[in-house]
Amino acid sequence: MEEVDVNPTVTNIPAIRHGKHMGFAWGPEDILVYETQFKASGPSLSGPGGSFIHKVRKDEDIHSPILRKLFNESHHIFVGLQTIKEDVPSKSKKPQFVSISRNYRSVIRACMEELQQVAVSTKDTEMATQYGNQVSILLAIELIWNLCEVLFIDAAPAGSLLLHLLDWVRLHNADADEKAKDVLQSDSPAEHHHYWDVVVSYVLQGRLEEARQMLAKQATRQPASRNMYKLMDGLLSKMPFYNPGGTQTLTEFDVKWRNWHEEVDRYLKDNSFSSNYHLELICKILVGDEDALLEQKELLSTWYHFLITRLLYCHPTVKPIELHYYAQSCLTMFLDSRSVQEPLDSILLAAFEFDIYLVIKDCSIVLNNWWFVAHLTDLLDHCKLLHSHNLNFGSNMREFLLIEYASGLFTHHSLWQCAVDYFDHCPELGRACLELQIERVPLDTERKALKVLRICEDRQMSEQVRSICKIMAMRALRNNRLGSALSWSIRAKDAAFATLISERFLQDYCTKGTFSDLDLIDNLGPAMLLSDRLTFLGKYREFHKLYGEKRFKEAAKLLLSLMTAKIAPRSFWMTLLTDALPLLEQKEVIFSADQTYELMYCLEELTSSLDTAAPGADSPMQEQDVEQTKVELLRLSLARNLAMAIVKEGTVDT
């Protein structure tokens, strides 16, 4: 059977003149189009063609708040399904899979009911139509899913198969119950104009107990036909139904059923019901008369109802592999010249043919949203019903569909987090796709950025971590939030950027005399080691703290080590030496003689390098003078300190 062919949809764009060139630009969730002219051969030829930019979107269900529940809840089910242990053989997991399938379906139904409520209650006719359409789609999806569950997942053998199919049809044919409600609530049910419709519908659905109860009402009204009604009641009560849990074998059931069938046929040929049109009709149905069944087209309303009814009354022991033959013929019989086979019909037919691939393929083509095919395929794959050796494609169909679905979620401001789990469970393609998409999540707030980061860190996506941190650091830097920029650089382990920001901090200090973001610098901890400049910044701040706490000796030691251990950049040495001045000028001797010698050495190193550097062609005379004065001052202080230190160290305390 061929796959469904659907032509590409055409979307009209207003305000772009017909035939004019259309430029476009891809966005995360849309495509922008605008009128333009592509011949880049010179100045443009025409005036402004109305310069509008149009944002074109797919009909995205993720923007519907009700459907969002569907996506969220099915996400839970999906994750639960992935964690079922692999070691247990598939056969014993069947009840689990059926249960999961039912979970999915109940989520669909809950969503449908909510949509239906809104559709009914809204006053906006356009909205009502839209919601109504969505309900129809979900109905169709549930119908298909349910059938797939019966045929593929539950995979009932002959006997049970028909019973499950009966359930399926009953679930999707509520007309009978609607009418029954009306009939029963009326004063005289047996006289209601829908009475016989209800009875016949019950019979068509194999709900014989209810049919009998309904008939009893008619029987009491027609005492003259009492015998006929009694006969019918008898036939209805005696119809055998296969009991899968029972001791009777299928063959035994078949024999019993044939006997019953023959009995009904005898009464029909006997004209036992010929005086009552309705009872005779019921009898014909019981015997599986095709024409009689086809006459009930309106009550059956669908070819697959017709199929199941026909099987019920002609061949209840139908085997799975025989289904497609009956399905095709029922479809043909049911559709007259006026009706056309529609995509839904093709999909159901493919299911009856047990062509799983075709079902999935057709659903992918016909439906706008990947939700259904992605989750169903995933479930079928877990049931080991998909064999990937059929596919040429490197990776498999399941991953393809899951990724299509999850990619669609990524553009949503909250659903993107669900999407991550889907990628996680696609071992071949998932990671690459996730890496690509997670980088694009807009980092609107710090909180969101941290969320995204955690996801990347949990998965060791180091490049993405680095990139996101860098983006945040850059943003902070541009807005002059140095502390934030620094902490992002540290998180990115970006030494170069950390160096840059540390420089900025130090520059700021030089110009303003104070540090900003002290908290951050004070609590750097081991992160300090990321870059030399950062280490210096941290240590320099430590020096200031020690000084502020009047722990002068420690401060002095630290200050000296910054220069001798070459942690401080040469350009900063002058500042450091200037910082040393107040320590040198204290009454108490702080720097030891050795330390003073070292300081002097540093000063000399500094001044000699300054001298060899191009003699201040750039720096004005004033600056040079200031520098010179500083140096002089330092030399004096150092000398004085040295003297005091030598004396102190030479003195013996008595």
Added chain:
Amino acid sequence: MFVARSIAADHKDLIHDVSYDFHGRRMATCSSDQSVKVWDKRENGEWQCTASWKTHSGSVWRVTWAHPEFGQVLASCSFDRTAAVWEEIVGESNDKQRGLSHWIKRTTLVDSRTSVTDVKFAPKHMGLMLATCSADGVVRIYEAPDVMNLSQWSLQHEISCKLSCSCISWNPSSSRAHPPMFAVGSDDSNVAYGGKVQIYEYNENTRKYSKAETLMTVTDAVHDIAFAPNLGRSFHVLAIATKDVRIFKLVPLRKESTAAGPTKFEVQIVAQFDNHNSQVWRVSWNITSTLLASSGDDGCVRLWKANYMENWKCTGILKGDGSPLTGSSGQPSAMNMVVGSSVQNSQNILNGMSAGS
């Protein structure tokens, strides 16, 4: 698909390029009116123009964003034979309140003798680098070694392609298995001159770009070219806009360790579509590389998608119909499935289902 919103761009002349930034929160447009406009997306989904300024002395053909790792940086190229790099300056607080920002020119790249037809930033792992191509057939690659000082750009490579260039595309792959690579398309209409698409690859040893491949089967003028995002594949996918839409697969052939020179490729054509029935002017991949869009002389934009069997199909067409722009620019038509008469009246079924289930 439907038109969700229409933005009045307010350019005084034709728009030639529209470009989203990396996160899809900002947009840049450029026009024959010689200006560039930058738009910011507000929380309510509306676009606000936060900057508009004259950038060139001729039509501006393309505008493109650098990766946000480098800050807020744009590049533009123009008929006036120059390309320029712009950086956003964080303004005064009252400007911010009014929602305005300022962009200043960091550098002008004046090396081209003719109209600069395309400008593209290189993938971020290569640093802040961009390539321009011109009608004089030269591809120029510039680099800003100091990311904090965008006024310093140096011309690192000048590559003569011999044919007038119309478009350039960097291979976005950051895999270590792939050296830096770009593709150039030529719109030279002389069919005798052979392949109109050239692939250049960077060689670590020579520190130069050398030609790795010429697509000889593409003999008609090429108007646009686009590498697809990589997704961890070992091969490259390239889309080309020429007299039709073509998609090529470039499979790197295993190199012997001693072999010098660029990678050899096996070139396969994956798909070819002539649905536009006319010249195709633009091709571009969406972010996840699952959809390719093309625009042609027939005034349509077509969307192409491959299924899991790698069969390509057209999945949508956008067409201008010249209808007036109304307030409500269209309603979503929900999921497009023909459900038809097979499915019962929804209400009944729902009622029945809650009763019967």
